[in-house]
Amino acid sequence: MDRREAILRELNLYPQWISRASAARIAPQPPAATATDPGAMVTAGQIQQASAAPAAGGGTELGKLGWAELKQRVRDCTVCKLRAGCTQTVFGVGDEKADWLFVGEGPGADEDIRGEPFVGQAGKLLDNMLMAIKLKRGSNVYIANIVKCRPPGNRNPEADEIAACMPYLQRQIELIQPKLIVALGKVASNALLGREATLASLRGKVHDYRGVKLIVTYHPAYLLRSPAEKAKAWQDLCMAVDIMNG
Ligand code: SF4
Numbered sequence: 001m002d003r004r005e006a007i008l009r010e011l012n013l014y015p016q017w018i019s020r021a022s023a024a025r026i027a028p029q030p031p032a033a034t035a036t037d038p039g040a041m042v043t044a045g046q047i048q049q050a051s052a053a054p055a056a057g058g059g060t061e062l063g064k065l066g067w068a069e070l071k072q073r074v075r076d077c078t079v080c081k082l083r084a085g086c087t088q089t090v091f092g093v094g095d096e097k098a099d100w101l102f103v104g105e106g107p108g109a110d111e112d113i114r115g116e117p118f119v120g121q122a123g124k125l126l127d128n129m130l131m132a133i134k135l136k137r138g139s140n141v142y143i144a145n146i147v148k149c150r151p152p153g154n155r156n157p158e159a160d161e162i163a164a165c166m167p168y169l170q171r172q173i174e175l176i177q178p179k180l181i182v183a184l185g186k187v188a189s190n191a192l193l194g195r196e197a198t199l200a201s202l203r204g205k206v207h208d209y210r211g212v213k214l215i216v217t218y219h220p221a222y223l224l225r226s227p228a229e230k231a232k233a234w235q236d237l238c239m240a241v242d243i244m245n246g
Helices: 003-010 020-024 044-052 060-064 067-075 081-085 109-114 121-132 159-176 186-193 220-225 227-244
Strands: 100-104 141-145 180-184 207-209 212-217
Touching: 060 159, 067 159, 081 159, 100 159, 100 186, 121 220, 121 227, 141 159, 159 186, 180 186, 180 227, 186 207, 186 212, 212 227, 220 227
Parallel strands: 100 141, 100 180, 180 212
Antiparallel strands: 207 212
16 A cells, blocks of 8 residues: 555545546535534624634734744733633644645644644644645645634633634734635634634635635544545545645
């Protein structure tokens, strides 16, 4: 078994193969959020609250910060209640001039200990997903989260926490200037797009985040619980590659 076959097996895709051309023609799925969707508990009201909530550092002030100052600001941040319950902030990792930006919702237990996003089982799956499209963590890829501190018990971040932390991610995006953002899961998708929508209704479309193309796919942690959905995630990744290839 070669490396690529091993990756496709890991993604439950072997021997099934979907060409990039056909993946690009994926039609949006009908709305079908389930109770196991990691973002299923985020409501329209919460998204509206998030838009209106106070932000870290006053928001616009962060727009002047470079990488070093921004990292320090996040390290020192106590703006929302998540900081009191986590081990450390998890800023993000990767190529600071990457074309690809992957965004999850928040650190889990492993990430909280290591201080790096996506380092547990979900991280291993994300690395395999990257490898399947010939990408590698740290090389033309940056990985970040919507919130930088671990929500207790791995619950979804709440609206006020998302609103407080989003300016940090916004500044990261301004500094990186990625060509494509891949939002992982419903929480990240809704936070970046600023509206409540099911993941199913957002998949298969090219969205816009402040002038940057954005697509939506499943969070790797959800894929670990629902491996049958890995084929759809692969379709999303093929679509992402097609977008990057113009
Ligand atoms: Fe600050 Fe974000 Fe951590 Fe809240 S989650 S304390 S806003 S770094």
